[in-house]
Amino acid sequence: MKLVVAIVQDQDALAVLNALARQGLRATKLASTGGFLREGNTTVLVGVEEDAVDRVLDILRSTGSVRREPVPPAEGGSGEEARPAEVLVGGATVFVLDVVRYAKF
Template sequence: MKMVIAIVQKKDSNHLQSALIEAGFRSTRLASVGGFLSEGNVTFLIGVVDPQIPMVMEIIREHAQSRDQFVSSPAATDLGRSTMPVNVQVGGATVFVLPVEQFEQF
């Protein structure tokens, strides 16, 4: 058994959660905040048996798309300076797959 931990942008989270439910996967959804842009993320915890990993990864890949976004430099904003917006890639997913030694559900 594995624990899939998927960190996705908040914009993608509802579509991803719906797709996981539709495919029969249960998950726990946690609010989280990203480091660089300090924007809202959602972290999904998904317990799966080993043969299901490719299917879960494909669902995440389909529903957590990266996109370009113009943002101001967080450091300049914190110092009260305005800067020209910078084009950065946001979204997508960061996924970890960890072994699970034991699973209990009560």
């Protein structure tokens, strides 16, 4: 058994969870915060057999949109630092872990 841990942006979480449910895959949603912009994100936990990992990864790949967001300029900066910049955000950061033991009570 494998545990897929996927960190997605909050605005992509519903699409990810709905797509997983349509495929009959159960998931647990956890609110989390972090990343470069310190914005809210969602950590999705999916426990699956090894042969279903690629299905989960395909769903994550197709539902997490990558987009550009502005980054405010640094305070007190001059020149390059004073100009607003854009960064790519979105998609998913994914970890696939071996599950040593699974129990449901």
